Amino acid sequence: MKNLALLLSLAGGLIQPISALTLHERSQPATLQYNVQRRHNAIRSSRKRATVDVDIGNNEVDYIISLELGTPGQNVSVIIDTGSSDLWVNAAGTGSDSSNNSYGTYDSSASSTYSLVNDDFVIQYVDGSEAAGDYVNDTVKLGNVTLTNFQFGVATNSTSSQGVLGIGYASGETSAQFGGGVYANLPKALANQGFINSAAYSLWLDDLDAKEGTILFGGVNTAKYTGSLHTLPIEKINGVYDTLAVSLNGVHVTGTKSTSVNNTAFPVVGVLDSGTSLTYLPSAAAQDLISAVGAEYVERAGYAIVDCDVADQDYDVVFEFSGFNLSVPVGDLLLDAGSYCVFGIVPQDSDSDDGEFVLGDTFLRSAYVVYDLENNEVAIAKTNTDPGEDHILEIGTGSSAIPNATGVASSSDSDSKESGATSLRIHVSSLCAAFVVGAMLLAS
Template sequence: MNFVSKLTTLAVVLHLASGLSIQPRQDGEPRVVGLQLHRSEIRDPVANDRNRMRKRAGTVTGTLDNLQTLYFLNASLGTPPQNVRLHVDTGSSDLWVNTPSSQLCSRRKKPCAESLTYSANASSTYQYVGSYFNISYVDGSGAAGDYVTDTMRFSGVNITSFQFGVGYESTSQQNVLGIGYPSNEVQVVRAGRKAYQNLPAKMAAQGLTASTSFSLWLNDLDSTTGNILFGGIDTNRIASKLVSVPIQKVGNTYNQFFITMTSLDVGSTNIKKNMALAVLLDSGSSLTYLPDSLVETIYQSVGASYQESSGAAFVRCDLENQNATMTFNFSSPASITVPLREMILDLSDPNGEPLTFDDGVPACVFGIAPAGTSSSVLGDTFLRSAYVVYDTDNNEISLANAKFNVTKSNIVEIKSKSAVPSATKASNPVAATAGLPGGNGSGTGNKQKQNNAASSRVPSLITAVACVGIGFLL
């Protein structure tokens, strides 16, 4: 049984933010590209994230459903410019786009119409690189085609000879902009070739930014705007002290944004301590995924009911009115406090009608799900409450609580190889001993026990969702 519904989702339409306050540099103009985020809708983020998360066979191997939010960048590729919408993903490293001649995009219902496509033959600046672009999914689906170079444009920024993949064969209508480590690119992992300069690296190489670092501020669940900054931070959007923690190597390589989570509090109660769990910071995942046994304890604390067939847990919507919090702790003193209301996602059918449990109580999706045998992921339900700096030059993540709904900016450049401005390093960083790909598992639990609290109401709810949503499967 598939859990499908029309859910409001955030999308990122990135353009240069107006009214930015840039701190002056002594050696010339500041090299920071600041971009603003806006809201959009998609119908089936659950199926979308199920496929997206499967592409990283060495990292996330299970079925991880995604609810509520996706983030996009509007850009153009080629000469003359061909507009494309790109799903911004910190969990992967390649930009890849669909082409109009693919079997998927040629379908009568035009599934690629919203994200748009790129035609190499229509661009005078296109250059062929090689036919070894191949992203594979666990279920056998994926995207394959060519690596090419062409001109990329967004918000007045021109990036020449930029390498990306073209999916001549594809099963996903979403174009993807991966901004992770170049060492995690398909041509490195799959083809055994040297890394190329992906977007953060290429912007630094062309002098558009002073470093490959970038910062992410998604704003709260109800907001219509947020920001991503390449090469800088915005101090006005930071509510607490920035603390830098080390990124964990996978094997002997820095290739994904894993950091170590040490404990978790719900309200004033510590429900798990003395952990050394690797967690992946992933803007491409709308939900947060943690070890099953830990999730079971969380569900008991908030009265959530897990439905395995849908991959989601449900809570009473009025839970969002409680002034409660969850605190995610990392190497001291790094911690992020998430208001519980940021974990409560509204649920509606394709007609926009709210769904209820069988006793008439409005039902919402809870923003944490079990990771099963896959890696733990801190997705958008966590990231919205955090200001996160991805410092790939120094292999560190700097974390602070986010300040919501800020309208004025104060942007500071991150210089090459320099520490993140105003950040303090964790005094005794903890190395992950569990949860890394290829290492110890993330922990499992008895999923039958997760159907607590409102479990008698779940079958009625799931049946309703399946009935109203099945017509929207692609």
């Protein structure tokens, strides 16, 4: 969900080559796949402030994944989120629709493997809602893989009907922000318990019309992208790796639509956040992009609307990174709301919301992203929406180059760490929900 992305000064630092992932091809790789259903939901955006993860809702897309918690297993579906780090679910009888919670809840008294950690779990939301309760240990099952003594939050007081599976840095957990220390969240637990080599995964959301996307823990699927993977360093926020943030150097428009874009606010640091529906860019640049597509910003709604026929126009919004660009067709930035479309880029003032900028789902659907939490880097390529047969490579340990990847320079403080374990590829499918916007927001 919309996470911390501070406007950093990137000039003046020493530059050194960055390391990248080691990939291995296995004849019989173990995989784990989850299929989930399309659903309608609100545009999601969360922000991390000081010591809490903050979540606000507009109206749009989620990517969800199914888990089993406890013994015997209790089924839940949760939002998969690169912008946060905790798994949390509602306790039985808790949540905004506790009487009929189709997403599932967790009853600790019904699990023989449950144990209480503490009562310090809390997530606070911008709109005044919150989730709070206990941290517990219990088994968590993803397909055929079972993690034992896995820590997660159980909300006994919540205004949200669905929980979240945060897969960011363990240092971004709410317990760490409150001084309670870190624990092994999902990527770390999979590595620690020997299912993957290191805390790394790749995410492919496919296009907006697709019923499924894929998250692959411990591996890279070369069929899911075109061209080369380009590695970028993850940027420290306030001197700490706790957010999956990269440097964005600017944006521009190519194709039949010719327009200038005000890039004076760049470079900025933006979070790669699968839990945020839209993309938040510096205000001047975003306003120029809104004008370029003929959209109109609706202040009360918090986004711009445009005629859906714009999707037929032949031009792209290009995101500029160090060493490469990623082009996003304008049609991929439009979210169909029925009588109009929402434009998927939103202006964000650098002096508001702690200077946050976010590369959300409207960007990520056009990108194949590999997140390497061990080496503090990501690798990005153009997504392939017609991939054909899978070709999966395991991510190893250490700091060698990704095949067909182009390394990009990093700041001198980008750390690299080795992690040794047995290797297992875990393949997970998630799903893009349909877009629904409340027309009442547009009423005069």
